Amino acid sequence: MGSFVFFCCACRCRVLEAWFEQERIMASKNLDILVVDDQEPVRVLLSRILENLGFSHDLAINGRDCLAKLHAKNYHVIILDLILPDIDGKTLLHHMRLNFPQAQVIICSSLDDQDLIEQHLAMGASAFIVKPFDADEIKSVIASLHNDGPEDLNQNPAIV
Numbered sequence: 001m002g003s004f005v006f007f008c009c010a011c012r013c014r015v016l017e018a019w020f021e022q023e024r025i026m027a028s029k030n031l032d033i034l035v036v037d038d039q040e041p042v043r044v045l046l047s048r049i050l051e052n053l054g055f056s057h058d059l060a061i062n063g064r065d066c067l068a069k070l071h072a073k074n075y076h077v078i079i080l081d082l083i084l085p086d087i088d089g090k091t092l093l094h095h096m097r098l099n100f101p102q103a104q105v106i107i108c109s110s111l112d113d114q115d116l117i118e119q120h121l122a123m124g125a126s127a128f129i130v131k132p133f134d135a136d137e138i139k140s141v142i143a144s145l146h147n148d149g150p151e152d153l154n155q156n157p158a159i160v
Helices: 010-027 040-053 063-072 089-099 114-122 135-147 150-155
Strands: 032-036 056-060 077-080 104-109 127-130
Touching: 032 040, 032 063, 040 056, 040 135, 056 063, 063 077, 063 089, 077 089, 077 135, 089 104, 089 114, 104 135, 114 127, 127 135
Parallel strands: 032 056, 032 077, 077 104, 104 127
Antiparallel strands: none
């Protein structure tokens, strides 16, 4: 007999749902993630969050650094800031959709404008996270991207 007993009780169901979510996260740790942000405090925060979740990740400080890393390694997930000093995030997203269509792109920006969010999701971003964010938002979005197929993600992108 397994180590879990299932009861038809709302509180036990929530506990099991949380456990299964954590298991899905644990199973997805083989993802390679690229963080692209020119602000060091944001890169450090995202790096710490991803390390605590057990994800392998690299950091890019601007658009050119991002492109160099993209051409050197295949990334499953890219967390992309929109405002960068050399190449804007919209241009990078367009390049990623053309050249790296398998990568899931999470836009992470302080620009909280519904039209802008919808525009980037329509361009192929898988999710849009508005800064400031917390570890649970990052974990939740990555888990949803990893557990859904690419077809599902394009039909129902996440806005956090």
